[in-house]
Amino acid sequence: MEVTLLVNGIEHTIHVEPRRLLADVLRQDLGLFGTHLGCEHGVCGACTVLVDGEPTRSCLVFAVQMEGQEIETIEGIDPDDPVARAFKEAHGLQCGFCTPAFVLTVSHLLREDPDPDEETIREAISGNICRCTGYVNIVKAVRVAAASSAGE
Amino acid sequence: MLGQPIRRLEDDRLIFGRGRYLDDRNALGQYHLRLERSNVPNGRVVDIRVGEQAPLPRGALVVTGKDVDLAVHTIVDLPMAHEAPQPVLAGERVRFVGEPVVAVLHPDPYTVEDAAEAVTVDIEPHEPVTGILEALEPGSSRVHDDWPDNIHVRRIQRYGDLDAARAEANRSVRRVFRTNRQAGVPLENRGCLAVPEPDGRLTLWSSTQVPHLVRTYVAAELGMPEHSLRVVAPDVGGGFGVKGHVFGEEVLVAWLARELGAPVKWVEDRREHLLASIHGRDHLHAVEALVTDDGKVLGIRVQLLVDAGAYSVFPWSAGSDSGMAAKVLLGPYDIQHYEVEDIAVATNKCPLGTYRGVGRPSAVFTMERLMDEIGRELDLDPVEVRRRNVIRSFPYRTANGLPLDSGSYAESLDVIEREVDIPALRREQEGRSADSRAIGIGIALFNEQTAHGTPDFTPRRVPIESGYESVTVSMDAHGLVSVLTGLQSHGQSHETTFAQVAAHELRVPVESVRVQHGDTATSAYTVGTWGSRGAVLGGGATARAARRLRAKLFGIAAHELGVSTEDLELRDGGVGVRGKPDEVTMAQLGYWANRQVAKLPEGMEPGLHATVFLDGPERGTHSNSCHAAVVEVDRDTGKVRLLRYVVVEDCGVMINPMVVDGQVHGGVAQGIGSALLEESVYVEGGQPVSTTFMDYLLPSSQDVPHIEVHHLVTPSPLTEYGMKGMGEAGAIGPMAAVANAVADALGVFVQETPLRMHRVWELLEDHPPRWTFDRLVAVPTLAEFWKGDVDVRRT
Numbered sequence A: 001m002e003v004t005l006l007v008n009g010i011e012h013t014i015h016v017e018p019r020r021l022l023a024d025v026l027r028q029d030l031g032l033f034g035t036h037l038g039c040e041h042g043v044c045g046a047c048t049v050l051v052d053g054e055p056t057r058s059c060l061v062f063a064v065q066m067e068g069q070e071i072e073t074i075e076g077i078d079p080d081d082p083v084a085r086a087f088k089e090a091h092g093l094q095c096g097f098c099t100p101a102f103v104l105t106v107s108h109l110l111r112e113d114p115d116p117d118e119e120t121i122r123e124a125i126s127g128n129i130c131r132c133t134g135y136v137n138i139v140k141a142v143r144v145a146a147a148s149s150a151g152e
Numbered sequence B: 001m002l003g004q005p006i007r008r009l010e011d012d013r014l015i016f017g018r019g020r021y022l023d024d025r026n027a028l029g030q031y032h033l034r035l036e037r038s039n040v041p042n043g044r045v046v047d048i049r050v051g052e053q054a055p056l057p058r059g060a061l062v063v064t065g066k067d068v069d070l071a072v073h074t075i076v077d078l079p080m081a082h083e084a085p086q087p088v089l090a091g092e093r094v095r096f097v098g099e100p101v102v103a104v105l106h107p108d109p110y111t112v113e114d115a116a117e118a119v120t121v122d123i124e125p126h127e128p129v130t131g132i133l134e135a136l137e138p139g140s141s142r143v144h145d146d147w148p149d150n151i152h153v154r155r156i157q158r159y160g161d162l163d164a165a166r167a168e169a170n171r172s173v174r175r176v177f178r179t180n181r182q183a184g185v186p187l188e189n190r191g192c193l194a195v196p197e198p199d200g201r202l203t204l205w206s207s208t209q210v211p212h213l214v215r216t217y218v219a220a221e222l223g224m225p226e227h228s229l230r231v232v233a234p235d236v237g238g239g240f241g242v243k244g245h246v247f248g249e250e251v252l253v254a255w256l257a258r259e260l261g262a263p264v265k266w267v268e269d270r271r272e273h274l275l276a277s278i279h280g281r282d283h284l285h286a287v288e289a290l291v292t293d294d295g296k297v298l299g300i301r302v303q304l305l306v307d308a309g310a311y312s313v314f315p316w317s318a319g320s321d322s323g324m325a326a327k328v329l330l331g332p333y334d335i336q337h338y339e340v341e342d343i344a345v346a347t348n349k350c351p352l353g354t355y356r357g358v359g360r361p362s363a364v365f366t367m368e369r370l371m372d373e374i375g376r377e378l379d380l381d382p383v384e385v386r387r388r389n390v391i392r393s394f395p396y397r398t399a400n401g402l403p404l405d406s407g408s409y410a411e412s413l414d415v416i417e418r419e420v421d422i423p424a425l426r427r428e429q430e431g432r433s434a435d436s437r438a439i440g441i442g443i444a445l446f447n448e449q450t451a452h453g454t455p456d457f458t459p460r461r462v463p464i465e466s467g468y469e470s471v472t473v474s475m476d477a478h479g480l481v482s483v484l485t486g487l488q489s490h491g492q493s494h495e496t497t498f499a500q501v502a503a504h505e506l507r508v509p510v511e512s513v514r515v516q517h518g519d520t521a522t523s524a525y526t527v528g529t530w531g532s533r534g535a536v537l538g539g540g541a542t543a544r545a546a547r548r549l550r551a552k553l554f555g556i557a558a559h560e561l562g563v564s565t566e567d568l569e570l571r572d573g574g575v576g577v578r579g580k581p582d583e584v585t586m587a588q589l590g591y592w593a594n595r596q597v598a599k600l601p602e603g604m605e606p607g608l609h610a611t612v613f614l615d616g617p618e619r620g621t622h623s624n625s626c627h628a629a630v631v632e633v634d635r636d637t638g639k640v641r642l643l644r645y646v647v648v649e650d651c652g653v654m655i656n657p658m659v660v661d662g663q664v665h666g667g668v669a670q671g672i673g674s675a676l677l678e679e680s681v682y683v684e685g686g687q688p689v690s691t692t693f694m695d696y697l698l699p700s701s702q703d704v705p706h707i708e709v710h711h712l713v714t715p716s717p718l719t720e721y722g723m724k725g726m727g728e729a730g731a732i733g734p735m736a737a738v739a740n741a742v743a744d745a746l747g748v749f750v751q752e753t754p755l756r757m758h759r760v761w762e763l764l765e766d767h768p769p770r771w772t773f774d775r776l777v778a779v780p781t782l783a784e785f786w787k788g789d790v791d792v793r794r795t
Helices: A022-029 A082-089 A099-112 A118-124 A136-151 B011-015 B111-117 B132-136 B162-168 B211-222 B248-260 B270-276 B320-328 B360-378 B382-387 B409-420 B422-431 B454-460 B494-506 B534-561 B586-594 B657-676 B734-746 B757-764 B773-778 B780-786
Strands: A002-007 A010-015 A048-051 A054-057 A070-072 B031-037 B043-050 B061-064 B100-106 B119-125 B151-159 B171-183 B191-196 B202-206 B229-232 B264-267 B279-291 B297-307 B337-345 B437-450 B468-475 B481-485 B513-517 B568-571 B574-577 B583-585 B609-615 B621-634 B640-650 B707-711
Touching: A048 A099, A054 A099, A082 A099, A082 A136, A082 B011, A099 A118, A099 A136, A099 B011, A118 A136, A136 B657, B031 B111, B031 B248, B031 B270, B043 B100, B100 B111, B100 B119, B100 B248, B111 B119, B132 B297, B132 B337, B132 B780, B151 B320, B162 B279, B162 B297, B162 B337, B171 B360, B171 B657, B171 B773, B191 B248, B202 B211, B202 B248, B211 B229, B211 B248, B248 B264, B279 B320, B279 B360, B279 B773, B297 B320, B297 B360, B297 B780, B320 B337, B320 B360, B320 B437, B337 B780, B360 B382, B360 B437, B360 B734, B382 B409, B382 B437, B409 B422, B409 B437, B409 B621, B409 B640, B409 B707, B422 B437, B437 B734, B468 B494, B468 B534, B468 B586, B481 B494, B481 B534, B494 B513, B494 B534, B534 B568, B534 B574, B534 B583, B534 B586, B534 B609, B574 B586, B583 B586, B621 B734, B640 B657, B640 B734, B657 B707, B657 B734, B734 B757, B773 B780
Parallel strands: A002 A070, B031 B264, B202 B229, B297 B337, B481 B513, B640 B707
Antiparallel strands: A002 A010, A048 A054, A048 A070, B031 B100, B043 B119, B061 B100, B151 B337, B171 B279, B191 B202, B191 B264, B279 B297, B437 B621, B468 B481, B468 B609, B568 B574, B574 B583, B621 B640
C-alpha cells in the first residue's frame, strides 16, 4: 500500500505491506534509529513517538494507519530542547536505550502540565520502563526541565 | 576533576537518538535469522518437516542440528562436576523450552517470520526435571543421559572447628530461605550481526559486555584464526551480567555468515529473552547458625542449592552462582567457623547465568534474614544483633580466607540508624497495630568483593581464568588524548569516568579526552565489563597508562626547555618549569612526538602511546553497604508499598559521585524488582509462563520510591586512588531489606522472594513455609552433609 507519512515535518510517500509496523518503517525505511524496540508488545514504552502530539507505541500501530497524522520522533527534537538538556543535567540516563522515548513522553507531559508534582510525574512516566536509573534521576530531570522551561 | 560530578560525555549522542545499538546496524545483502525453539522441556526431536503448514517463501533457508556440529562447551575441571555443552542447534535431544532447534534465514525480516511458520518440529516429550528437589530424587529422570545424577557441580568446604562452636553455643537457629528464579532483562535484547570478508576475515557485531571473550570462543569453535575475527560491541542497551556470556547464537551467526558468504543478522525478541537467554538467582538455602545467648554467631553451616538449568554457561559455568554464594555468605560478620556445601542442580530449565550480584543477593538474603531471625529469638533489635557480630578491625581474614582490605560496617549501621530514625518508626508502628496497613523496617548489611584478580579465578577451574583489564592511552599531534579499552560501557559511563582519570593525570580538559571501547580491533585483550571492576581496574589502568605517557611528555619537555624532568610540573594544557614561566603546550609536545620527531631527545622512540594491563588485587577489594527499607503492607490485599529506601554506600574514593549514585539507584530498583515483582515462573510440567512483560513484571516509576544515598569513604589500600567497585552493590541488598521489612511489619517468618501479592497473602493467612529444614536435610543426597549433628537446643 502507498502511504504518506509526515515525520518531523517532512513528507515521505512510501509503499509498505499493510502489516508493517510504524516502528519498522521509521527505523528501517526512514533510518530514524532513535526509536527503539524493547518488547514489541506495547509494555516497555521504548518505541514511543508522538502522533499528533500524543505519546503512541510505534510497535502497536501499522504505518498505513498513520496517513495524514503528524509524527514526531526523537530526531525532530531541537538540540536546545529543555527536556533533553535536563536529562543530561540530572544524569537521567545510563545505557540510553529508553531515553529518546522518555524525552518525548516528558515533553508531552510538560506541554499538558508545565509544573507537575512528583506524583503526576511518576504517573506520567509509568508507561516507560527504565532498567538502569531506578527513575530517581528521571524524576529529577522532569523537575529540572519544568524549572528551566518556566524560567525561559 | 577526580571526584567531580562531571556531566556525561556520552549523553548528547544517546539522548537525541544518535546512539547506534546492534539492531540499528545493517549490512548490504544480509540475511535475517529466526530461531525455532523447543516448546517442550525435555524430549527427543523426532522429525523436522518444511512446507507442511505453509509454503516456504522463496529464498528462505532452513538449517538444523544435523547441518551444524557446534556447541558452547564450558569445561569445569573439578572432581564432582559434569560437563554440559549446549549445541548451537539441538541435535536429537532438547533440554529446555526455548532451546534453539531450527535456524531459518531470509533477507527480509518479515518474510523470515513467514518462513518459520513453514517449519514443523516434532518432539517426543519425556518426563522433565522441574525443580531442585525433584532433580535430586533417586528415581528422577536425567537432564543429561550420560550423567549418574542431575548435579552440575558439588563442593564441600569446611573452615574452623564447627564442633567447638557447637559446644560453646547456647542455641542453634535453623532456617530455609528461597530466592526464586528471575530474568536479567536489559531493555535492549541480545543480538549479533556477522559480516564476512572475502579474505577469510569476519566482523562480528554483538550486543555483549565481553567482546574479547566472544572473539576467543567463537574463533576457537569455528576453527578460525583469532586474529581474523573482529568483535565489536556497539552501543549496548544494558547488560547486567546477562550479556557477559558467550552465547550459542553468536557462534551460530558467525558460522552461518562464513558458510553463506553473506552477512547474517539475529536480533532476539523479548519472548526469546525471557525464555532462553540466561536466568538468575533460583537459590534454596538450608542454614544453621550456632549462637550464644547474647547474640554472637559462632559458626555457620549451610547447604546452598541452586537450580542451574539444563546447560553450563560460558565462561562462568553452572556453578558460578552457588560458588559465589558459598564464598561470600559470611559477609561483614566475624564468624570463624564455617562449613558449606554448594550444589548446582541440573533441571529442564533455561540455563542459569550471571545476573547483577551473582550469588550475592541470595547469600545476603539468607544471612540478613537469619540475623533478623536470631534477633527475634533473642529479643534483640536488628541493628543491635548486627552490631554484636560485625567486623570492626581491618585487614581481616574471613574463615574461608578472604582478606577484607578495609571497610566501615559498624559506621554504616550508625548512619542508617540516624538517617532512618528507627525509634520514631517504632512509635508509628505501635500506633498502627490495629490499622489495615502495617508498616515495617528492614535493614540489610553487606560487603561486596569487587575487582578480584586472577588468583580469585584460577581455583574455580572454569574458563574464566583471568581478572585483568587493559587500557591504552595515547596523545595525537594536536595534544588530544585517546583512551582505548576492550571494556564495554553499557550505562557505566566509562566515556566520562575514564576521561576524568586521564584528564586528572595529564591535567587537560576532560573534553579533550575521547574514550573508545568495546572493539577488539582497537584494544588490547581485556576480560570485559562485569564483576564491579570497570572503574577500579579500567580506571586504574587508565591512570597508570596516563602516568606513563606523562613521564614521556616530561622527557620531551625537559629536552626542549633544557632542564631536568625533576624541575617540571604539569600546568593547565602543558608542562612548565617549576617557579618559572617557561613552558611547552600539550599541542606542541603532541606534535613533536608524532610529527616532528627530530625534536625528541636522542634515542627516544617516536609516538605517545602507553598500554597498561592491570590485574585486580589477589582477592579483590571489598566495598560495603547498608540498606534500609520502610514498607507499608496492606493487610487486605497483600500489596507491599515502599515508603522509603535509604542506602549507605562505601566504595572508597569515587571518580564521579553522580555516576556512583546513578549506579546505586539502578541497582536498588532492580533489587526491588527481585524483592517484590520479578519471577520466571515454570508451571507443572516444566512450561515457562513468564514470557511477556504482562507476566514478567518490571518495576516502574510507581513501584520504586525515591532512593536516598549516603556515602562513607574508606579507601582501599590495594587500588589506584583507593577505589572500590560498586556496580552490583545496589542490587544485592534490596531482597533482604524489603523481606526483613515485610517480616517486621507482619511479625511473620518470610522465607521467599519475590514477595508478590499472593505470597504476602499467604503470610497473612498463616500458611506454613513451603520449605522446611527437616524435609530438606532428609533428602538422601543432602543428608550426608548434615551428619555429625550434636544436641544443641534447636529452634
